Amino acid sequence: MIIARPNPGWTPSTPPIVGESNLATLDERTTIAVHFWAPWNGIDPPFDELIRQLADRFASRVLFCSANIDLEENRGLCEQCQVMNVPALSIRVNGVWQQPIVGYRANAEELATEIDARLSGQFPLGPPQDADRLWRQMIAATLLGGGILIAAVATLLAFIL
Numbered sequence: 001m002i003i004a005r006p007n008p009g010w011t012p013s014t015p016p017i018v019g020e021s022n023l024a025t026l027d028e029r030t031t032i033a034v035h036f037w038a039p040w041n042g043i044d045p046p047f048d049e050l051i052r053q054l055a056d057r058f059a060s061r062v063l064f065c066s067a068n069i070d071l072e073e074n075r076g077l078c079e080q081c082q083v084m085n086v087p088a089l090s091i092r093v094n095g096v097w098q099q100p101i102v103g104y105r106a107n108a109e110e111l112a113t114e115i116d117a118r119l120s121g122q123f124p125l126g127p128p129q130d131a132d133r134l135w136r137q138m139i140a141a142t143l144l145g146g147g148i149l150i151a152a153v154a155t156l157l158a159f160i161l
Contacts, residue, residue: 005042006039006040006041006042007042007045008039010039010044010045011066012035012037012044012048012051012066013048013051013052014035014048014051014055014064014065014066015064015065015066016065016066016067016068017034017065017066017067017074017077018067018068018071018073018074019071019073019074019076019077020076020077020080022065023077023092026063028092028094028095029094029095030063030092031061031062031063031091031092031093031094031119032062032063032064032065032091032092033051033058033062033063033064033065033089033090033091033092033115034065034066034067034077034081034089034090034091034092035047035048035051035064035065035066035067035087035088035089036066036067036069036078036081036083036086036087036088036089036090036100037066037067037068037069037086037087038068038069038070038086039068039070040070041086041087043086043087043103043104044086044087046104047087047089047104047105048066048087050104050105050107050108050111051064051089051111053108054108054111054112054115057112058112058115061119062091062115062119069083069086080097081097081100081125082097082099082100082125083100083102084102085102085103087102087103087104088100088101088102088103089101089111089115091115091118091119093118093119093121094121096121096124096125097124097125098118098121098123098124098125099118099123099124099125101114101115101118
């Protein structure tokens with residue numbers, strides 16, 4: 001069991017990305033995996049350890065790097081990759097961002113399986129969700145007397161449709 005506590009001064013082992021300009025210097029054909037992290041998140045150090053364990057295995061196919069979500073310069077990248085939680089690993093294949101891998105995994109093999117799936121290019125990001133539309137649907141369902149259950153169902157349906 002991992003006990004997640006913030007580790008003051010810790011940074012990921014992968015090279016940092018600050019803003020989208022760093023990515024612009026990379027060829028779009030370069031497959032990159034960005035570990036989105038935050039200094040206050042205690043799960044990020046063990047997640048980084050899993051990435052370290054896999055770095056050699058994917059070295060010929062993937063350039064691993066990291067982006068601190070708390071930096072203003074990285075907000076655009078977070079939005080572009082649709083990262084809403086950390087830790088997250090977003091992978092760009094042939095210039096197309098894939099759906100992020102979100103949350104800690106029990107072991108490196110589990111994470112490797114998910115990375116391999118993203119490398120196939122079969123998990124491209126869809127259009128960003130309209131958060132205002134989802135919020136309005138949830139409030140409307142609640143106000144119409146359906147309570148939280150209907151609000152949750154309406155929100156789920158909005159994501160599916």
